[in-house]
Amino acid sequence: MNGFTRRKEQKKEGVRQAAIVLFKTYGFNKVSINDIAQKAGVSQVTIYNHFGSKDELVHDIVKTVFLSCMEKYRAIIKGDKTFPEKMEIIVFEKTELTSQYHGEWMQTVARSYPQIQQFIENIWMQEVNRLMIDFFAEGKKQGYVNPELSSEALLLYFEILRKGIFASSDLIARTGNSEKLMRDLISLSLYGLVGRKE
Amino acid sequence: MNGFTRRKEQKKEGVRQAAIVLFKTYGFNKVSINDIAQKAGVSQVTIYNHFGSKDELVHDIVKTVFLSCMEKYRAIIKGDKTFPEKMEIIVFEKTELTSQYHGEWMQTVARSYPQIQQFIENIWMQEVNRLMIDFFAEGKKQGYVNPELSSEALLLYFEILRKGIFASSDLIARTGNSEKLMRDLISLSLYGLVGRKE
Amino acid sequence: MNGFTRRKEQKKEGVRQAAIVLFKTYGFNKVSINDIAQKAGVSQVTIYNHFGSKDELVHDIVKTVFLSCMEKYRAIIKGDKTFPEKMEIIVFEKTELTSQYHGEWMQTVARSYPQIQQFIENIWMQEVNRLMIDFFAEGKKQGYVNPELSSEALLLYFEILRKGIFASSDLIARTGNSEKLMRDLISLSLYGLVGRKE
Amino acid sequence: MNGFTRRKEQKKEGVRQAAIVLFKTYGFNKVSINDIAQKAGVSQVTIYNHFGSKDELVHDIVKTVFLSCMEKYRAIIKGDKTFPEKMEIIVFEKTELTSQYHGEWMQTVARSYPQIQQFIENIWMQEVNRLMIDFFAEGKKQGYVNPELSSEALLLYFEILRKGIFASSDLIARTGNSEKLMRDLISLSLYGLVGRKE
DNA sequence: AATGAATGAGGGTTCATTCAT
DNA sequence: GATGAATGAACCCTCATTCAT
Numbered sequence: 165m166n167g168f169t170r171r172k173e174q175k176k177e178g179v180r181q182a183a184i185v186l187f188k189t190y191g192f193n194k195v196s197i198n199d200i201a202q203k204a205g206v207s208q209v210t211i212y213n214h215f216g217s218k219d220e221l222v223h224d225i226v227k228t229v230f231l232s233c234m235e236k237y238r239a240i241i242k243g244d245k246t247f248p249e250k251m252e253i254i255v256f257e258k259t260e261l262t263s264q265y266h267g268e269w270m271q272t273v274a275r276s277y278p279q280i281q282q283f284i285e286n287i288w289m290q291e292v293n294r295l296m297i298d299f300f301a302e303g304k305k306q307g308y309v310n311p312e313l314s315s316e317a318l319l320l321y322f323e324i325l326r327k328g329i330f331a332s333s334d335l336i337a338r339t340g341n342s343e344k345l346m347r348d349l350i351s352l353s354l355y356g357l358v359g360r361k362e
Numbered sequence: 363m364n365g366f367t368r369r370k371e372q373k374k375e376g377v378r379q380a381a382i383v384l385f386k387t388y389g390f391n392k393v394s395i396n397d398i399a400q401k402a403g404v405s406q407v408t409i410y411n412h413f414g415s416k417d418e419l420v421h422d423i424v425k426t427v428f429l430s431c432m433e434k435y436r437a438i439i440k441g442d443k444t445f446p447e448k449m450e451i452i453v454f455e456k457t458e459l460t461s462q463y464h465g466e467w468m469q470t471v472a473r474s475y476p477q478i479q480q481f482i483e484n485i486w487m488q489e490v491n492r493l494m495i496d497f498f499a500e501g502k503k504q505g506y507v508n509p510e511l512s513s514e515a516l517l518l519y520f521e522i523l524r525k526g527i528f529a530s531s532d533l534i535a536r537t538g539n540s541e542k543l544m545r546d547l548i549s550l551s552l553y554g555l556v557g558r559k560e
Numbered sequence: 561m562n563g564f565t566r567r568k569e570q571k572k573e574g575v576r577q578a579a580i581v582l583f584k585t586y587g588f589n590k591v592s593i594n595d596i597a598q599k600a601g602v603s604q605v606t607i608y609n610h611f612g613s614k615d616e617l618v619h620d621i622v623k624t625v626f627l628s629c630m631e632k633y634r635a636i637i638k639g640d641k642t643f644p645e646k647m648e649i650i651v652f653e654k655t656e657l658t659s660q661y662h663g664e665w666m667q668t669v670a671r672s673y674p675q676i677q678q679f680i681e682n683i684w685m686q687e688v689n690r691l692m693i694d695f696f697a698e699g700k701k702q703g704y705v706n707p708e709l710s711s712e713a714l715l716l717y718f719e720i721l722r723k724g725i726f727a728s729s730d731l732i733a734r735t736g737n738s739e740k741l742m743r744d745l746i747s748l749s750l751y752g753l754v755g756r757k758e
Numbered sequence: 759m760n761g762f763t764r765r766k767e768q769k770k771e772g773v774r775q776a777a778i779v780l781f782k783t784y785g786f787n788k789v790s791i792n793d794i795a796q797k798a799g800v801s802q803v804t805i806y807n808h809f810g811s812k813d814e815l816v817h818d819i820v821k822t823v824f825l826s827c828m829e830k831y832r833a834i835i836k837g838d839k840t841f842p843e844k845m846e847i848i849v850f851e852k853t854e855l856t857s858q859y860h861g862e863w864m865q866t867v868a869r870s871y872p873q874i875q876q877f878i879e880n881i882w883m884q885e886v887n888r889l890m891i892d893f894f895a896e897g898k899k900q901g902y903v904n905p906e907l908s909s910e911a912l913l914l915y916f917e918i919l920r921k922g923i924f925a926s927s928d929l930i931a932r933t934g935n936s937e938k939l940m941r942d943l944i945s946l947s948l949y950g951l952v953g954r955k956e
Numbered sequence: 957a958a959t960g961a962a963t964g965a966g967g968g969t970t971c972a973t974t975c976a977t
Numbered sequence: 978g979a980t981g982a983a984t985g986a987a988c989c990c991t992c993a994t995t996c997a998t
Contacts, residue, residue: 310549410989726925
């Protein structure tokens with residue numbers, strides 16, 4: 165990659181980051197191309213020159229964010245931590261990874277651009293699901309996961325927890341991270357409502 | 363209620379329903395007052411005469427939907443079904459009640475209108491939480507809920523599940539309601555990842 | 561005038577008064593038919609039934625106000641007070657008469673409705689000017705007015721003073737009606753900048 | 759100032775002039791941004807890009823006109839003409855300066871935008887009053903102004919005359935600037951109603 | 957005769973996008 | 978290649994006026 169191309173890629177990355185921050189802060193629909201241009205310190209036209217149109221910009225951002233996000237997922241799952249540690253990271257997102265990927269704006273984008281939704285689903289289903297299924301197999305083998313549960317249900321359950329926690333993040337923050345509460349929540353996801361029969 | 367008032371209320375209700383359908387279908391931000399007016403078969407100005415502004419229309423709709431939704435919640439919890447049946451209904455919302463209340467547009471609205479968010483939280487916290495705490499007590503008494511879990515944690519867990527399911531509603535719909543999947547999901551919420559130790 | 565007609569005329573008068581108050585308070589362009597209807601406690605349609613259209617309502621109001629105003633002028637000029645007293649009343653408008661007739665809204669109306677402007681000018685030129693000319697004649701005869709000045713110039717001068725004072729009413733109010741100031745102002749209009757040569 | 763800036767300023771000035779002409783011709787409230795845009799030969803959005811909003815456009819125009827107007831005032835007062843000549847120019851505004859500044863639309867604007875009214879009053883009070891007080895001092899020294907009159911009263915009198923003349927500008931225009939009339943008016947302001955005692 | 961309901965036309969404003977330098 | 982300037986389309990909202998009861 166020569167100097168020209170590198171500088172160009174830097175500008176594009178600057179625009180992407182500016183857009184992501186704004187989308188997260190104000191919501192997708194409230195952010196105009198002009199806002200992004202100002203935040204990124206370039207002219208609107210520059211964005212058009214680089215990305216073509218708003219749709220293409222969005223598509224590019226989603227793609228970029230998604231791929232990088234998936235890479236981090238992979239690193240976690242293939243990493244050295246124990247199963248419960250990995251689970252905690254994935255579900256409770258101690259990492260900042262999904263603070264970027266997630267957020268209402270992604271849902272809105274997916275809704276507004278069927279093309280993008282298609283893309284996400286393809287990637288997600290193909291790549292992430294495969295990772296997760298491996299992960300569950302590991303959990304079952306180590307006795308952390310009920311082997312009777314289908315991978316499909318487990319995937320969905322994780323998705324639900326992940327999205328629910330994300331959507332409740334303000335509530336959780338308001339609890340002040342009380343330890344008892346956190347222990348209870350983890351107990352709930354591990355042993356359910358009924359609790360552990362010893 | 364005389365003829366005038368009745369017809370007026372019918373028109374208002376028609377507008378509300380048109381708006382809800384459009385919001386659910388296209389997302390809140392993509393729906394203009396003009397769209398709603400056309401769908402409802404009235405003029406834009408009629409909407410303004412009845413509701414005052416887009417904000418007030420939205421507020422009115424949220425209020426209406428929410429109150430009716432809460433009434434149904436109350437009926438379920440105070441009803442005659444067994445604890446697990448009630449839980450299933452509440453969490454997985456087999457009833458159509460939340461098909462109306464839920465939908466990405468509600469999140470978007472709450473995000474765009476702090477006033478409405480405030481309203482929702484007040485109602486929810488004050489009314490729904492009280493109902494839920496009663497519900498948990500019933501569950502603990504009947505042995506369905508681990509008595510060591512705090513009400514706070516249970517509330518939060520339900521909130522997470524509810525929001526997560528809501529946010530995953532499209533995913534769930536796509537599974538086609540397979541029975542095995544549903545059984546697994548219920549198992550997960552009752553006995554957690556680890557599963558029942560018999 | 562029978563009961564029906566009287567009641568009808570009362571309603572019309574109520575609408576007129578409401579309109580005048582609103583015009584004076586908020587300016588002609590900021591007042592809608594709806595505002596007037598609400599202030600007058602009737603429906604918009606009632607105004608249309610009585611007056612025909614906004615234009616006709618305005619025309620009617622201007623006509624009414626103007627004629628009543630002129631009647632008061634006539635009473636003052638034909639009254640028993642001395643020339644300087646009359647002058648003070650007319651110019652400095654101690655009476656409330658012109659607080660109604662005057663005001664920015666009248667100018668705006670005249671500007672917007674050439675027909676009305678025509679009407680005002682005809683009445684004013686024909687009636688008021690005649691009154692004023694008599695008044696100047698009286699003043700000249702009594703030695704209060706320089707006989708060399710043309711009636712035209714005197715008319716214009718009065719008009720200028722009247723309008724200028726009206727437009728400066730807030731400034732004047734802010735001076736707190738200091739006596740010295742008032743004496744100076746009267747001296748200025750009687751003896752001009754140069755002052756009295758004794 | 760390079761080509762860009764110059765052309766931009768030209769466009770802005772074109773918009774300003776178009777707006778002033780339209781305001782003077784049709785009155786402030788009857789002129790829409792669209793009207794101005796068409797008259798100036800640009801798109802509505804261009805006006806928004808340059809001025810931000812209708813309010814800001816108006817503010818900008820008033821400011822521009824006012825400052826240029828004040829500069830001319832200063833030139834007159836500090837100029838070489840005799841006191842009566844200066845007075846005539848200032849009060850009767852033979853110069854075209856106030857044909858621009860004046861007009862009913864300015865009153866309407868001041869009424870509609872308290873912020874602008876504030877601005878005008880601040881400038882006027884601080885700058886113009888200082889100029890006028892110097893001017894009166896000159897008049898008194900040269901024997902043209904009764905030295906017993908307070909500066910306050912003189913200022914108010916001028917203000918009244920100025921506003922009155924301004925408000926009567928259509929009347930004055932209709933007189934066709936007859937010479938006798940003008941002489942009489944000047945006589946009235948110099949020697950008042952009573953006239954010169956020789 | 958009086959009213960609540962309804963509307964077409966128009967106003968200010970914003971946005972994604974293109975033009976000209 | 979990058980920018981300031983410019984725009985058509987669309988949006989929320991208001992107004993004078995008519996319709997239906």
